[in-house]
Amino acid sequence: MEQTQTQTQTQTLSHAQHAQSDGLRLFFGKIYSKMALGVLITAIVAFIAVHTKFGAQILNTIFSSQIFYYGIIGIQLILLFGIQWGINKLSEPQARGLFYLYSAVSGLTLSAILIIYTGATLISTFIAAIAIFAGLAMVGKNMKYDMSGWRVFLYTGMWGVFIASIANIFLASSRLDWIVTIIAVLVFSGLTVYDAQSYKKMYLNSERGVDLDKMITLGALHMYINFIMIFVNLLKIVGGRD
Numbered sequence: 290m291e292q293t294q295t296q297t298q299t300q301t302l303s304h305a306q307h308a309q310s311d312g313l314r315l316f317f318g319k320i321y322s323k324m325a326l327g328v329l330i331t332a333i334v335a336f337i338a339v340h341t342k343f344g345a346q347i348l349n350t351i352f353s354s355q356i357f358y359y360g361i362i363g364i365q366l367i368l369l370f371g372i373q374w375g376i377n378k379l380s381e382p383q384a385r386g387l388f389y390l391y392s393a394v395s396g397l398t399l400s401a402i403l404i405i406y407t408g409a410t411l412i413s414t415f416i417a418a419i420a421i422f423a424g425l426a427m428v429g430k431n432m433k434y435d436m437s438g439w440r441v442f443l444y445t446g447m448w449g450v451f452i453a454s455i456a457n458i459f460l461a462s463s464r465l466d467w468i469v470t471i472i473a474v475l476v477f478s479g480l481t482v483y484d485a486q487s488y489k490k491m492y493l494n495s496e497r498g499v500d501l502d503k504m505i506t507l508g509a510l511h512m513y514i515n516f517i518m519i520f521v522n523l524l525k526i527v528g529g530r531d
Contacts, residue, residue, distance in 0.1 A: 316492045316501065317430065317485075323385070323509035327392035328516065334396025339403045348400060365394050372510055381502040388510050395517065406524055414527050418520035425478055426512070429485025436483045443483055446476035470525045477518040484511045 338344035351357045368391040372384055379387070403411070429436075450473045457465050488508045495501060 313489065313492055316505065317488070319505045320488065320508040320512060321426075323388070323506060324512045324516065327388060327509060327513045330389055330392040331396040331399060331517070334393050335400040335403055338397055338400040344400075347397070351397060352401070361394060361398055365391065365398065368394065369510075369514075373507065376503055376507050379503070381500075381506065384503050384506045388506055388513075391510070392513065399517070399521070402521065402524060410524065410527060414524050415520060418516065418523055421478070421523075422481055422512075422516045422519055425481040426485045429482035430489050432482065432486060436486050439479065439483055443476060443479050446472065447480065450476055466525075470522045473518055473522040474526070477515045477522070481512070481515040481519070484508070484515065 338348050351361055368387055372379070372387050372391070376384055406414075450469055453465065453469045457469065488504070491504060492501065
């Protein structure tokens, strides 16, 4: 009798673990599919901006005026912080729509890389960035070491990269740009691992039946930023300019 109960409990536990594993796989699948769509939107907008007459006119307007250029940057920041800080007040469709809008605006600001770098460099670096990002995300998802203590260090590094990049617009120091580029790759690589582990914990600690769609959108935003920053800074390292 006791053996039968033990077997039943073991089977129940095994089914629960399989269900949890399948749910976690589905959760991350949704995060990365939304992130991939965001990257695709960015690429399409950047391509249209560079290779169409209408897009060229928009780029000329943006990059010929500091007011328009910094205005676009300001819109990006408003969308970025609006999604993160307002995620609890936004509906899921609103959060998702703002994320895709952010991706589209990013396509305008990142369109210059299609002009600066050769096609071969863009493709090879993009593939390398995908491989690096996927490997780091897998490490974060499966790593048992708790990275919670790295949060302050990583976010301080992220803000340091942002502030230094703004400062270097005025300083125009190639040495500082190189240092910031290396640090950015390291910081956003670390954030990829950290975010993967954090969202795994978020899913495992969530109550059964809770709607996680908004957290999926937020996760897609964080992973999108990590991937784009790894890609852009790898481009700076690799070179291969037109």
